[in-house]
Amino acid sequence: xxxxxxxxxxxxxxxxxxxxxxxxxxxxxxxxxxxxxxxxxxxxxxxxxxxxxxxxxxxxxxxxxxxxxxxxxxxxxxxxxxxxxxxxxxxxxxxxxxxxxxxxxxxxxxxxxxxxxxxxxxxxxxxxxxxxxxxxxxxxxxxxxxxxxxxxxxxxxxxxxxxxxxxxxxxxxxxxxxxxxxxxxxxxxxxxxxxxxxxxxxxxxxxxxxxxxxxxxxxxxxxxxxxxxxxxxxxxxxxxxxxxx
Amino acid sequence: xxxxxxxxxxxxxxxxxxxxxxxxxxxxxxxxxxxxxxxxxxxxxxxxxxxxxxxxxxxxxxxxxxxxxxxxxxxxxxxxxxxxxxxxxxxxxxxxxxxxxxxxxxxxx
Numbered sequence: 249x250x251x252x253x254x255x256x257x258x259x260x261x262x263x264x265x266x267x268x269x270x271x272x273x274x275x276x277x278x279x280x281x282x283x284x285x286x287x288x289x290x291x292x293x294x295x296x297x298x299x300x301x302x303x304x305x306x307x308x309x310x311x312x313x314x315x316x317x318x319x320x321x322x323x324x325x326x327x328x329x330x331x332x333x334x335x336x337x338x339x340x341x342x343x344x345x346x347x348x349x350x351x352x353x354x355x356x357x358x359x360x361x362x363x364x365x366x367x368x369x370x371x372x373x374x375x376x377x378x379x380x381x382x383x384x385x386x387x388x389x390x391x392x393x394x395x396x397x398x399x400x401x402x403x404x405x406x407x408x409x410x411x412x413x414x415x416x417x418x419x420x421x422x423x424x425x426x427x428x429x430x431x432x433x434x435x436x437x438x439x440x441x442x443x444x445x446x447x448x449x450x451x452x453x454x455x456x457x458x459x460x461x462x463x464x465x466x467x468x469x470x471x472x473x474x475x476x477x478x479x480x481x482x483x484x485x486x487x488x489x490x491x492x493x
Numbered sequence: 494x495x496x497x498x499x500x501x502x503x504x505x506x507x508x509x510x511x512x513x514x515x516x517x518x519x520x521x522x523x524x525x526x527x528x529x530x531x532x533x534x535x536x537x538x539x540x541x542x543x544x545x546x547x548x549x550x551x552x553x554x555x556x557x558x559x560x561x562x563x564x565x566x567x568x569x570x571x572x573x574x575x576x577x578x579x580x581x582x583x584x585x586x587x588x589x590x591x592x593x594x595x596x597x598x599x600x601x602x
Contacts, residue, residue: 282554350564351562
């Protein structure tokens, strides 16, 4: 029965085109920009799903706040499937634009533009864009992002897909905040996949920041995500470490 | 019909006036890695605008976990920081690059 369901899911996925499943090391982008700040960033994620090989991904990045409203970051991305060797996956160029000042409007806003060059030329280029939102309620911070993703010049059918990211956190102390994070993909932006093909994950997350003196700061956030739909990975562990200077 | 138009125009003018009025503004100066005044009293329940004038040569980061604000201010420039509406209370902030001397508090009352 399970095998039949898996085959059906594969057939549906093939019919509806490649899904923009979030990488296991994906993170919730925030709308803010810190002008003049440089950062080294390490992201890591690993996902398990019964009957499938473990999928892992890691990224190393350098970022810079070019202007008070524009931050740019370049990632070298790696991935690994099952017991295969770790392989270089892609170069990603991320640009984040802050719209207005935090607290100026009812909701803080930004806009994300990511361009990825895959090492495997058959995957073509990937463009991911979308608005970033943040709203604070006292010590509770909420974020929600809609992201559109499309592959160009790839061997597979090119469709524009819709994903989302969200988090709610309680800003208890600078060194330790806690809350929930969620990620999901619904398929083609204007013709969503059936629910059993969509991927939705949710789980507890922790966050924190340690000043290291002067302009140096260490930040972290990590989450354990559980599947909220049958097509999603059973469990995903993801983490992001940032050294700002 | 005319009355409705007048009401709509009045409402529009009212909204425009509110938007144009803006938020109450409070000035803070940063010199020799110290904030002046170090205590800023603002009305509770109202969004306000802090204008921080960094008169030092180097950059400083206005940082407040309580206010959830982080803003780098280059040397010899001003920055605008929106905060609130806040519940009555004290909200500390620091200049993160010189945290031992650059310290202050927003007091909402």
